Structures are given as structure tokens and as C-alpha cells.
Amino acid sequence: MRSPTELAQVFRSKQLKLTPQRQLLFSLLHENASHPTAEALFEVASKQMPGISLRTVYQTLGELAEMGELQLIDFGVGATRFDPNMGDHHHFVCDSCGAIRDVDITSAPRLRSGSGDGFAVEDVNVVFNGLCSRCNQPNKRSPGHQAKHKKK
Amino acid sequence: MRSPTELAQVFRSKQLKLTPQRQLLFSLLHENASHPTAEALFEVASKQMPGISLRTVYQTLGELAEMGELQLIDFGVGATRFDPNMGDHHHFVCDSCGAIRDVDITSAPRLRSGSGDGFAVEDVNVVFNGLCSRCNQPNKRSPGHQAKHKKK
DNA sequence: TTGTTAATTCGCATTACTTGCAAATTAGAA
């Protein structure tokens, strides 16, 4: 991850202006380990910066992703999630409450096959589905944000 | 996979009617290894059964998925894909043309961790991104259906 | 400080994909 100061330099080096919106979104994202959606980030940002536009959130998140400052992940369950953790890692998704947790690559076999059968693999993403520790307790399932697409 | 006859029994056992639409969609899906979208399947189905509704395609695909006859997969690149292959396997997605290929589980490390850190993993999905053999040839990239969300 | 200008934000319209709903149709049992 990058400090706000470093971010400023990255922005300038790319001819991008350092706006209050961008700074806010960047820091909110780094304070937030929940892999928020654009909408969720918008909610939080609105509290500190009333009037900020959802359009700007999408715009900025897209730019940060292009700059390699964050990952854009779609688990096929509602909206795209944003992850500032650019390290090699995977994800666990709770099928009950929708919570997402990073899965450190060391705890999962490292998959980095070069190529096979003619196609060149450039990236491998592993998604673990199941029940989080909270929802795994039979009597206290969080009815949180349920999966919409129920993959299976 | 199931033969049309077996399917009929499965349907009956669940009080579901064996309609021409369902039979057509089921067989089209099994003839088709491209992991089509609902829309794509609708196009093909329309040729053999003019007037069939896109709504019915979505409906039927959803039912088949609930019955465990097919998988519903969202790669975060446009529409949901449908896969009649219920065996343990993963997927390769071409970032250039959007083509999808099954990746037999034997060629990838078998990931079936029971649980860790309190959450119960019930399913593991691995997505390999890269360039397919066709697009991997520098001069002949298929400009096919480009990725829309470009995950990274 | 002030001015200039290209970058950015904002809001609204629009697209893409999918689902809800109600009326019309039909498979399967009697």
C-alpha cells in the first residue's frame, strides 16, 4: 500500500490532479478491509464530504485500478468490490452474509502455472466459498447482505 | 451429464413439466462447450424454436441450476455463463476475446481445504486469466467480445 | 494574487443484464 504522500507523487507523475475527492476515497479504501462496493464507499465518503457524487466514486476507483493502486473484483454476487491489497492473495466469500476476507497466498497452494495447452496464463484467482466463522454458528446467522446470484 | 431421458425423470420427480422449451435448452446446453450466456443460448434456441422467450431461457437456466444440473458462473465480465459440466473443474478466461475453457482439476492442484481460521470452506473456484492460443498469436488477435470490466 | 486552462466533478440519461408480475397457454393427471 501507499501513503497519502506517495499517492500524491503517483498522481502528479501521471498528470492527474490531487483532488479532495481522490484523497478521501483513497484513504477510506485503505482504512477499510471489507472490500467495499462503490456504493458502500460512497455512503461512507458522503458523511465526510457531503455532496460527493457516486459518479465520482466510480470514476476514481476506476482510475486507481488503472494505476495499479487497487484491484477490482467481481465475485458474481452483486456489485464489483474494490481491494487496495495488491499483494498476491485470494479471497474467501461467505455465502450467507456476503462478507469477504483476504486469504493469504501462503495458506493456499501457490498457483502460478506458466502456460498449458496453448494458452498463456497471466493471472490466477482463487475464490473460496463457504460460511464465515460468524455464520458458521448455527443459531446466529447474520442475515446481512445475502448473495443474490447464488452461484451454485 | 444426463441423457434427455434421464432428465425427463428428474423433472417428473420434482413435479416439473417436461416442456419443449426445457428439453431444447437442456440439449442445446450440452451440445455447447462455450459456456454461453443466456442471451447466446436464446439466439441459438430461437432458430429451432422461433418465439421462445428470453425470459424463459433465464427461468429455465435458473431452475436447472437449482436442480444441480448446471453451474451458473459469473466471471465479472458481462453476463452470467452457464456450464453443464458439474464435475470438479476450473476455468480459463481469455482476457482478449472472452473465450472460456474448462480446466480439468487434474491439471491444477486440487484445492479442497476443509476449513481454516473459523470459516468453513465449501467450494473453491479457480479462474485462470490470460490469452487463449488464438489470441496468443501476436498478429491474429480475435477482436471478439472484449472484456468489459477488465478485472485488472 | 490573479488569470488561464485542461482536468475533474457532477447529475442525468442511458445501457446491459436480470427479475417481478400477471395474463394467456399448456403438460399431465383424471
Place this chain on the structure above:
DNA sequence: TTCTAATTTGCAAGTAATGCGAATTAACAA
């Protein structure tokens, strides 16, 4: 053949995200 619940269909509506143009503003220069 008749009956009825299941199914299909078309259209409206919903969600997520993007396109676009007008208004605003960060950053640089004078």
C-alpha cells in the same frame, strides 16, 4: 376430453455501471 396447476411470455421495473455535457477547480504561470 376436461381440468388445473405449472409454465411461458411480454413488459415493466430494478440494479450496476457508463457516457456525456455543463459547471467547477487544481495546478501552473505571470
